[in-house]
Amino acid sequence: MHAPFFGIKIIDLSAVVSGPMAAGLLADQGAHVIKVETPKGDLTRVIGPARGDISTLFTAINRGKRSIVLDLKHPDGAQVLRELVDEADVLIENFRPGALDRLGFSYAAVAAYNPRLVYLTISGFGHTGPYADYRVYDPVIQAVSGFADAHPNPETGAPQLLQTLLCDKITALTAAQAIGAALHARHETGRGQKVELSMLDAALAFVWPEAMYNHTALAAGVQPVPEFGANQKLWRARDGWFAMITPQNEEFASMCRALGVPQLIDDERFLSIPQRRVNMPAMRALIEPLVATEAVDDLIARLGAAGVPIGKVNHKHQLFDDPQVKANAILQETDQPVLGRLRLPRPAARFSAVGPDAAPAAAPHLGEHTCAILRELGRTDAQIEMLLSNGAALAQQPLAVA
Structure with missing residues (x-):
């Protein structure tokens, strides 16, 4: 059986991470994605280890796509895009607000000739408001959305940035879900629609439930309670770090028994979830010396078997050897042009009707499929040569690699 989005054609006009990753997730699930780039190419082509015009970051979020390069300010380039959009099910763009409209590809303009199109527009802050015209990257949204404040430095309390593109990827996941919802609505109504998504809105909605619970009830x-993550700290064993959390009474009791301190189960400071939250510093003062002398793998095995939620901190280079990562077969190796042997995660969701996991597809070179796509649109070789010239x-x- 085909993958879930087989037969869906997506025109990916987006760049950097949020839009391309959204389109990449749908490509993983069977969509036919044409990435439309400028002659300069996507910025992520040069971020991370790279050979030629392919980087490892670009590969991870653009695998399985085809690439065509068009100058949308040139009337002939714009005409090619119109023909691509006319045949498409989905268009994804993250131009600055108003930029695509000025090129003649507003939702109203394209819906006039393709009313079934799902048109997803991603912005940084939204299309209106005081920040609408500001340039945006992930750290800016981490700051404004409250993410930086929700993850303060544990020693100083100062807000700090997470060292990954979290808000970009949250936006990508939200975008992919929204596209699926809009396609379902089209199945019911026969019509497409415009979907507006800002990185700020996606990040704020994501961080809200637990990070903002003291700011929800009006x-x-x-009464406010201690911040959700205030006591969330790693534990240190003799030879490594681990995460352990015991919010439920039975989990706390299991931890106490496994560590040889069953008397703490009936300690009045730790009898309930709210009491343990308030008295967490006292609890850590009692538990930390016990775990500090033990090997982390021994702790994981013993406490995990006892029903305690626990996991070892894997450093990046250790991920590949983690037994659960291996059991899940989430990481796959494949030979790809130019970059050679690569290790990439397979699509996280597995569909029972699709069959075995396929090796990750290659990411496209800049303009690698331009001529093929133009031929599919009916251009002759002479017409293609004219467009190129x-x-x-x-x-x-x-590109050849020595």
């Missing part, structure tokens, strides 16, 4: 008399399109063959 009625008088609802006048700068409306660009085609590039895979």
Whole structure:
């Protein structure tokens, strides 16, 4: 059986991470994605280890796509895009607000000739408001959305940035889900629609439930409680670090028994979840010396078997050898042009009707499929040569690597 989005054609006009990753997730699930790039190419082509015009970051979020290069300011390039959009099910863009409209590809313009199109537009802050025209990257959204404040430095309390592109990826996941919802609505109504998504909205909605629970109830008399993550700290064993959390009474009791301190189960400071939250410093003072002398693997095995939620901190280079990571077969190795042997995660969701996991597909070179796509649109070789010579399109063959 085909993958879930087989037969869905997506025109990916987006760049960097949020939009491309959303389109990449749908490509993983069977969609036919055409990545439309400028002659300069996507910025992520040069971020991370790279050979030629392919980087490892670019590969991870653009695998399985085809690439065409068009100059949308050139009338002939714009005409090619119109023909691609006319045949598409989905368009994804993250231009600055108004930029695509000025090029003639507003939702109203394209819906006039393709009313079934799902048109997803991603912005940093939204299309209106005081920040709408600001340039945005992930750290900016971490700051404004409250993520930086929700993950303070444990020693100083100062807000700090997470060292991953968290808000970009949250936006990508939200975008992919929204596209699926809009396609389902189209199945019911026969019509597409415009879907607006800002990185700020996606990040704020994501961080809200637990990070903002003290700012949710507006009625008088609802008392604040300690911040959800205030006591979330790693534990240190003799030879490594681990995470352990025991919110439920039975989990706390199991931890106490496994560590040889059953008397703490009936200690009045630790009898309930709220009491343990308030008295966490006292509890850690009692538990930390016990675990500090033991090997981390021994602790994981003993406490995990006792029903205690626990996991060892894997450093990046240790992930590949983790027995559960191996059991899940989440990481796959494949030979790909230019970069050679690569290790990449398979799509996280597995569909029982699809069959065995396929090896990750290659990411495209800049303009690698320009000529093929133009032929599919009915252009002759002479017409393609004219588009290339006048700068409306660009085609590039895979780069040779010594």
